[in-house]
Amino acid sequence: MEFRTPNEARIIGVADLEIRNLLAPRQASVAKSLGKRWKPHLLSATPSQMGPLLRRARVEMGLSFRAAAAKSRQLAEAMGDERYFTASGSLSDYETFNTPPRHFHKVITFCVIYSLHLNEIFQVLGLRLEETRWEPIPDLLAGRPAPETVASAGADRIEQAGFISQLAGELGGTPFFLRSSLGMLCGLPRLSLKDFFWIARLPQPAHPYLAGGVVAVVNRQKKKPNDCASKPLWQQPLYIVLKRDGTYLCGCCSHENDSLVIHTYRGGIHKREELRSRDAEIVGKLVSVARRL
Numbered sequence: 001m002e003f004r005t006p007n008e009a010r011i012i013g014v015a016d017l018e019i020r021n022l023l024a025p026r027q028a029s030v031a032k033s034l035g036k037r038w039k040p041h042l043l044s045a046t047p048s049q050m051g052p053l054l055r056r057a058r059v060e061m062g063l064s065f066r067a068a069a070a071k072s073r074q075l076a077e078a079m080g081d082e083r084y085f086t087a088s089g090s091l092s093d094y095e096t097f098n099t100p101p102r103h104f105h106k107v108i109t110f111c112v113i114y115s116l117h118l119n120e121i122f123q124v125l126g127l128r129l130e131e132t133r134w135e136p137i138p139d140l141l142a143g144r145p146a147p148e149t150v151a152s153a154g155a156d157r158i159e160q161a162g163f164i165s166q167l168a169g170e171l172g173g174t175p176f177f178l179r180s181s182l183g184m185l186c187g188l189p190r191l192s193l194k195d196f197f198w199i200a201r202l203p204q205p206a207h208p209y210l211a212g213g214v215v216a217v218v219n220r221q222k223k224k225p226n227d228c229a230s231k232p233l234w235q236q237p238l239y240i241v242l243k244r245d246g247t248y249l250c251g252c253c254s255h256e257n258d259s260l261v262i263h264t265y266r267g268g269i270h271k272r273e274e275l276r277s278r279d280a281e282i283v284g285k286l287v288s289v290a291r292r293l
Contacts, residue, residue: 017292196215243275256274
């Protein structure tokens with residue numbers, strides 16, 4: 001498909017990192033409409049008022065007021081804050097009377113349920129993001145310790161933070177929205193550093209899902225592998241295995257008699273490794289992986 005910019009298409013950005021949930025993998029599919037030639041339409045100009053912007057975004061998402069209100073209810077329950085919920089009548093009023101919301105929580109709701117960029121809403125409200133970003137996010141909101149607490153920390157604690165700094169450098173800065181939502185994405189209510197495994201710079205990933213991987217999250221409570229050799233590759237659960245010599249393996253596992261069988265796909269070639277149960281220990285099941293695209 002060919003588009004003329006900026007009349008028919010706009011480049012929003014580059015997708016450089018993927019966070020994939022491995023608990024319920026889904027087979028990739030391509031819409032049939034993308035296989036047909038079609039004439040692109042001209043992009044409409046961005047509305048200059050709040051009401052028309054919300055109306056256009058809702059129509060493009062194919063949502064009724066009731067469906068949009070239901071999505072805002074899900075957001076409020078996920079965030080644990082009723083202020084994110086917006087009733088269908090209120091959504092209609094925002095479009096009709098063209099009035100901005102009184103609480104910033106509603107703005108976040110519009111961005112989530114209508115797939116709006118925060119800058120679009122700021123523009124119609126007459127706010128310029130170019131005049132911001134000069135002040136850091138307050139420690140209270142960011143969940144960081146106070147400066148005096150950091151200053152009083154010991155040298156050993158600073159050395160332990162070296163890996164976190166390296167990880168942030170590899171990812172180019174961790175997105176702020178992951179501060180409290182990462183546990184929900186991984187299906188683990190309480191995350192700790194012990195649940196994260198560094199998988200970057202692997203010469204030959206053991207599974208296609210790990211290609212370009214940076215960090216994997218492991219559920220240490222899931223240590224009983226299922227017989228997955230007969231399942232398609234994209235449905236096979238992955239496990240981290242610790243060998244007696246201190247090295248780690250990652251692959252689909254199954255128990256056969258008194259042995260642990262590990263299936264890997266290094267270089268696209270299926271390999272089978274059989275270990276005695278006393279020579280290996282299943283650390284846990286991979287539930288999420290962050291990888292570069």
